[in-house]
Amino acid sequence: MTSTPPPTPAPDEPDSAVEPPAPATADAPDLVPLTEPSEGVPEVVVTEAGLRDVITAFTAGHGPVAVDAERASGYRYGQAAYLVQLRRDGAGTALIDPQALPDLGALGSALAGTEWVLHAAGQDLPCLAEVNMVPGRVFDTELAGRLLGRERVGLGAMVAAELGLELAKEHSAADWSTRPLPQAWLRYAALDVEVLVALRDRLHDELEQAGKLEWAWQEFDAVRTAPPPPPRLQPWRRTSGSHQVRDPLGLAIVRELWQVRDAEARRVDISPGRLLSDSAIVAAATTRPSTLAELTALRPFKHKAAARRSRLWFDAVARATALPASDHPARRGPASDTLPPPRAWKDRNPPAARRLDAVRLTVRTRAEELALPQENLLTPEYQRRLAWDPPREHSTEGVAAALAALGARPWQIDQLAAPLATALHAGPEDGLG
Numbered sequence: 001m002t003s004t005p006p007p008t009p010a011p012d013e014p015d016s017a018v019e020p021p022a023p024a025t026a027d028a029p030d031l032v033p034l035t036e037p038s039e040g041v042p043e044v045v046v047t048e049a050g051l052r053d054v055i056t057a058f059t060a061g062h063g064p065v066a067v068d069a070e071r072a073s074g075y076r077y078g079q080a081a082y083l084v085q086l087r088r089d090g091a092g093t094a095l096i097d098p099q100a101l102p103d104l105g106a107l108g109s110a111l112a113g114t115e116w117v118l119h120a121a122g123q124d125l126p127c128l129a130e131v132n133m134v135p136g137r138v139f140d141t142e143l144a145g146r147l148l149g150r151e152r153v154g155l156g157a158m159v160a161a162e163l164g165l166e167l168a169k170e171h172s173a174a175d176w177s178t179r180p181l182p183q184a185w186l187r188y189a190a191l192d193v194e195v196l197v198a199l200r201d202r203l204h205d206e207l208e209q210a211g212k213l214e215w216a217w218q219e220f221d222a223v224r225t226a227p228p229p230p231p232r233l234q235p236w237r238r239t240s241g242s243h244q245v246r247d248p249l250g251l252a253i254v255r256e257l258w259q260v261r262d263a264e265a266r267r268v269d270i271s272p273g274r275l276l277s278d279s280a281i282v283a284a285a286t287t288r289p290s291t292l293a294e295l296t297a298l299r300p301f302k303h304k305a306a307a308r309r310s311r312l313w314f315d316a317v318a319r320a321t322a323l324p325a326s327d328h329p330a331r332r333g334p335a336s337d338t339l340p341p342p343r344a345w346k347d348r349n350p351p352a353a354r355r356l357d358a359v360r361l362t363v364r365t366r367a368e369e370l371a372l373p374q375e376n377l378l379t380p381e382y383q384r385r386l387a388w389d390p391p392r393e394h395s396t397e398g399v400a401a402a403l404a405a406l407g408a409r410p411w412q413i414d415q416l417a418a419p420l421a422t423a424l425h426a427g428p429e430d431g432l433g
Contacts, residue, residue, distance in 0.1 A: 031166035061091030066196035082176035105132030248328035356387035
């Protein structure tokens with residue numbers, strides 16, 4: 001099971017929402033292991049004829065459809081789906097190989113009017129869209145758990161807490177590009193959608209009882225309609241550890257090695273970090289090897305994949321070293337609308353730093369009253385932007401308009417516009433004016 005756009009964090013690591021189920025305690029009965037799908041493990045669908053059978057069966061089914069996708073994060077380049085799992089009452093479970101069937105648009109169209117149930121939908125929807133599966137309505141069980149104030153929202157933990165079932169997650173970080181897929185992995189994949197609709201039904205009722213169901217539908221729709229993030233300007237600057245490289249020539253080496261690594265990783269369809277680690281890039285940039293022997297003597301370049309392409313890496317270092325100073329990258333990246341890190345605000349914009357303290361306190365207090373995480377009440381990015389560039393009128397209406405412009409949902413605005421207006425309206429004697 002593989003977020004969401006703001007406010008739910010969406011890490012790039014595989015299956016970040018997956019946690020082991022909570023252990024049984026004196027207050028909770030022993031969990032019932034969920035070890036085998038109720039109808040067994042279906043064969044993986046790899047042919048057009050098999051896909052047509054799935055479409056027929058799922059069109060005839062009823063109720064929401066559980067959907068999941070498995071990727072090969074950390075193994076392959078990009079975030080493509082390598083297995084798609086579905087389950088619906090009256091149709092059973094289907095496992096589909098999207099590498100053999102790269103266009104699942106007909107299946108997506110057949111399910112267009114059906115509610116799709118996913119866990120951490122923001123992680124799976126992009127790779128499903130790549131195979132033309134786009135839902136018209138989503139229920140996100142992970143996000144539902146967050147809105148209900150659950151401390152542990154991984155699928156295993158939630159299935160344990162809500163349904164009393166133990167769902168093994170030992171294959172969550174496997175290389176799903178493996179072919180053929182082991183039977184144990186297929187069993188795991190089928191079990192991931194086995195009880196997803198039952199979990200959805202339980203959470204739906206709890207959201208309704210808590211008066212949060214409408215909030216949830218707004219959040220789910222925000223996840224479903226979230227646009228892809230814009231491409232990063234100079235993504236090589238995000239190389240881990242590159243803050244140690246302080247001179248323009250060293251930055252030129254980081255840039256060249258990053259770009260060569262990315263192109264090679266794309267060509268051979270391997271995760272970039274498996275070809276050459278960020279630590280290797282930084283080591284080359286700080287030591288500036290002048291010969292191939294000097295490069296290969298660096299410890300990070302001794303790893304098998306890196307050593308196999310040592311000439312490629314050395315040529316990149318040599319090209320960067322030969323560049324004229326005018327072609328070296330600047331110490332600072334290009335201007336963007338990214339705000340400075342909050343730790344720098346006290347020096348660069350003291351009034352904004354004081355406003356941020358007030359905004360954070362207001363959001364945290366209200367979130368505690370509503371029993372949900374503060375980042376789900378208002379994403380930290382929106383909190384920072386409101387504090388950095390507050391509305392001219394510190395009124396409820398002005399703050400509401402500013403929050404809406406940032407992308408806050410109506411329920412969030414209803415909960416926060418008035419208290420945030422009060423916080424921003426505090427006088428200079430409070431350090432907020």
